[in-house]
Amino acid sequence: MQLKKEFIERLQKAKKIVFFTGAGISAESGISTFRGVDGIWNKMKPEELANFDAFMRNPDLVWEWYQHRREIVHNCQPNPGHNAIAALEQYYDVTVVTQNIDNLHRRAGSTKIFELHGNIERNFCVNCHTFYNSPDLEITYTAPKCKKCGGLVRPDVVWFGEMLPQDQYSGGEKTAAWSDICFVVGTSAVVFPAAYIPMQAKHNGSYVVEINIEPTELSRSADYSIFGKSGEILPQLLEEIKKIKEQQL
Numbered sequence: 001m002q003l004k005k006e007f008i009e010r011l012q013k014a015k016k017i018v019f020f021t022g023a024g025i026s027a028e029s030g031i032s033t034f035r036g037v038d039g040i041w042n043k044m045k046p047e048e049l050a051n052f053d054a055f056m057r058n059p060d061l062v063w064e065w066y067q068h069r070r071e072i073v074h075n076c077q078p079n080p081g082h083n084a085i086a087a088l089e090q091y092y093d094v095t096v097v098t099q100n101i102d103n104l105h106r107r108a109g110s111t112k113i114f115e116l117h118g119n120i121e122r123n124f125c126v127n128c129h130t131f132y133n134s135p136d137l138e139i140t141y142t143a144p145k146c147k148k149c150g151g152l153v154r155p156d157v158v159w160f161g162e163m164l165p166q167d168q169y170s171g172g173e174k175t176a177a178w179s180d181i182c183f184v185v186g187t188s189a190v191v192f193p194a195a196y197i198p199m200q201a202k203h204n205g206s207y208v209v210e211i212n213i214e215p216t217e218l219s220r221s222a223d224y225s226i227f228g229k230s231g232e233i234l235p236q237l238l239e240e241i242k243k244i245k246e247q248q249l
């Protein structure tokens with residue numbers, strides 16, 4: 001893999017690196033993206049399922065859809081892209097800031113993760129806010145009730161019209177702003193406020209490297225764009241970094 005000289009120099013000096021990821025990184029694990037021809041948002045109207053009012057109106061329908069998504073995600077495995085990011089912890093202080101709810105970065109072994117849009121494997125009671133990990137709940141296709149107060153249990157994912165979890169957003173934003181290199185992988189970078197994070201990183205002097213199968217909203221402001229599948233590019237990048245680090249010894 002031929003890398004730009006300026007990027008190699010950044011890789012030599014960098015200590016803190018951030019991966020800002022979106023649905024594209026999980027595409028090769030078999031999970032559909034949101035936009036594009038096969039995108040989830042082409043098949044369902046988000047306002048019918050992915051919002052709080054829809055859940056309160058018809059909790060069982062919304063729960064059933066998420067249970068279906070949960071099963072898809074659970075049966076998928078992290079791909080070489082997720083694995084390469086986890087392996088890079090040998091060489092750098094790596095933080096993942098993800099818009100994905102699929103838990104695949106954690107399953108791949110990444111240790112520092114900010115989840116901007118929640119996690120489908122976690123749930124909470126809308127009444128008393130008790131958290132339930134999915135394995136602790138019986139598998140049901142109707143919305144479960146809280147064991148403490150009987151309230152409705154919902155998936156811990158950010159729905160339309162909802163705020164992002166403040167600690168996750170501000171943690172992700174700060175880490176990206178302080179990073180030496182910010183990789184932006186598999187995201188259309190059109191959903192805000194999440195998409196402010198790589199912009200902020202760039203503004204603060206981080207070197208922004210985009211990895212995507214096609215140009216995005218961010219391409220113009222990225223310092224370097226690598227076009228291709230993240231499951232192929234990231235393992236190659238890991239190999240290049242290994243060589244750079246060996247030369248530095």
Ligand code: OAD
Nearest residue numbers: 022023024027033034035099186187188191212213229230
């Ligand atoms: P999108 O579906 O908007 O974008 C996926 C991106 O991944 C596109 O830019 C694709 O070109 C790229 N892509 C697809 N396959 C790829 C591959 N194998 N390797 C690299 N890139 C690939 O998904 P997101 O940007 O994640 O929010 O969407 C952001 C948010 O919109 C989601 O978190 C979700 C949605 O509404 C919530 O649910 C709150």
Ligand code: ZN
Nearest residue numbers: 125128146149
């Ligand atoms: Zn409760």
